[in-house]
Amino acid sequence: MSGEAGAATEAGRGGDDGIPEIGVGVVGTGFMCQAHVNAFRTLPYMAYPPPARPRLRGVASRSLAGAQAAADRYGFERAHADWREMLADPSIQLVDNCGPNNIHAEVSIAALEAGKHVLCEKPMGRNAAESRQMRDAARRAAGKHMVAFNYRFVPAVRKARLLLEQGALGEIYHFRARYCQDWLADPEFPRAWRLQQALSGSGVLGDLGSHIVDLARFLVGEPTVVNARLKTFVSERPLPENPTERGPVDVDDAFVALVEFDNGAIGTLEATRFAVGHRNANMFEINGSKGSLRFNLERLNELEVHLCPDPSNPQPGFRSELVTEPGDPFIEWWWPVGHIIGWEHTFVHEIHHLLDAIVNDYDVAPYGATFEDGWRCDVILEAITRSAADGGSPIEIEYAP
Numbered sequence: 001m002s003g004e005a006g007a008a009t010e011a012g013r014g015g016d017d018g019i020p021e022i023g024v025g026v027v028g029t030g031f032m033c034q035a036h037v038n039a040f041r042t043l044p045y046m047a048y049p050p051p052a053r054p055r056l057r058g059v060a061s062r063s064l065a066g067a068q069a070a071a072d073r074y075g076f077e078r079a080h081a082d083w084r085e086m087l088a089d090p091s092i093q094l095v096d097n098c099g100p101n102n103i104h105a106e107v108s109i110a111a112l113e114a115g116k117h118v119l120c121e122k123p124m125g126r127n128a129a130e131s132r133q134m135r136d137a138a139r140r141a142a143g144k145h146m147v148a149f150n151y152r153f154v155p156a157v158r159k160a161r162l163l164l165e166q167g168a169l170g171e172i173y174h175f176r177a178r179y180c181q182d183w184l185a186d187p188e189f190p191r192a193w194r195l196q197q198a199l200s201g202s203g204v205l206g207d208l209g210s211h212i213v214d215l216a217r218f219l220v221g222e223p224t225v226v227n228a229r230l231k232t233f234v235s236e237r238p239l240p241e242n243p244t245e246r247g248p249v250d251v252d253d254a255f256v257a258l259v260e261f262d263n264g265a266i267g268t269l270e271a272t273r274f275a276v277g278h279r280n281a282n283m284f285e286i287n288g289s290k291g292s293l294r295f296n297l298e299r300l301n302e303l304e305v306h307l308c309p310d311p312s313n314p315q316p317g318f319r320s321e322l323v324t325e326p327g328d329p330f331i332e333w334w335w336p337v338g339h340i341i342g343w344e345h346t347f348v349h350e351i352h353h354l355l356d357a358i359v360n361d362y363d364v365a366p367y368g369a370t371f372e373d374g375w376r377c378d379v380i381l382e383a384i385t386r387s388a389a390d391g392g393s394p395i396e397i398e399y400a401p
Contacts, residue, residue, distance in 0.1 A: 023057040025092040027083045028099035029070040037074045039347035047333045051356040058086045102199045105130045112141035121148045123210040124374030126201025131378040138371035146354050146364045147374035149214045153349035156303035158329035160293050169288030175220045175267035177212035177284040180275035191237035195249045203251030208271040213380050221263045228257035230388040301340040
């Protein structure tokens with residue numbers, strides 16, 4: 001590693017308050033860039049004192065005009081039409097890859113090899129082979145690496161994880177997860193990049209399915225076998241550049257899978273963008289020998305709990321707990337008891353975790369998703385695809401070294 005690249009992994013000196021500074025470069029200017037920038041800007045004064053103060057050094061897009069518009073809007077110091085140019089900037093220590101799936105691997109690998117820390121949006125790669133290349137690059141690199149599975153940083157989800165770590169649910173029997181949206185139910189919705197395999201790798205499987213596969217691993221354990229079905233409901237859509245013409249859709253619109261876990265639990269995974277009435281319903285339920293947990297992202301601040309015996313809830317059934325009490329995960333940064341937080345706050349929690357790992361040199365895992373986690377998730381997604389191609393036959397999950 002060159003001296004310049006090595007220096008890039010270190011946080012800057014910062015101001016008189018002793019808080020170090022980390023230069024950030026973002027690739028991509030879409031809505032995930034907006035979500036991440038909001039977190040970078042909010043974090044220093046809400047999660048105070050922050051482990052580091054992010055400084056928005058550069059943003060890269062496919063065109064200089066697009067990058068400059070993002071720089072003007074969000075306050076980046078420099079705009080780049082070429083992400084390679086941005087990576088050459090020694091003042092950038094952290095590269096945040098918010099671009100489309102087809103540039104996740106190339107950008108992230110180059111950034112790691114340049115000595116940068118990397119945050120990459122999900123799914124990590126378009127397929128397991130691409131993700132493995134990223135995982136291998138991360139193993140060779142000195143920088144920290146994290147996949148942006150932000151639902152690990154929802155207070156209710158983190159509380160569920162803590163209850164499971166404490167053994168509050170006993171032996172785990174079932175895990176059910178559904179991620180339902182409806183934005184593609186209109187067959188005249190244009191063919192966006194998420195509907196083209198060359199750009200996205202898969203459809204709802206990678207877009208929404210990756211989140212629930214990651215939550216399954218995060219909360220319950222490693223899947224060992226899957227049986228699955230994929231379905232495409234609309235095979236052609238209007239082209240954004242010419243709505244009078246239609247182009248093929250070569251990715252999945254929905255999937256459903258049976259899954260077995262290494263601890264003996266069984267479960268189901270399902271995702272669709274055709275569930276009319278569901279705007280962003282990421283739901284899971286876990287059943288164990290001593291109780292159950294239930295969560296729905298559309299009620300982000302609540303965790304439904306039933307523990308038995310539960311002296312405070314002698315009647316059978318779930319009790320909805322508002323996860324805004326003192327001591328609940330992440331809540332110390334926000335508002336008084338009962339004052340709820342939103343989806344955007346999960347990115348503050350996520351990026352705080354990464355900056356803390358960088359500055360204090362601790363592992364991103366197990367609470368953050370590393371490139372190892374991102375690769376394992378994509379191995380499972382690929383097994384789901386293989387099972388569906390073979391009529392739903394069982395596929396064993398195997399992780400290569």
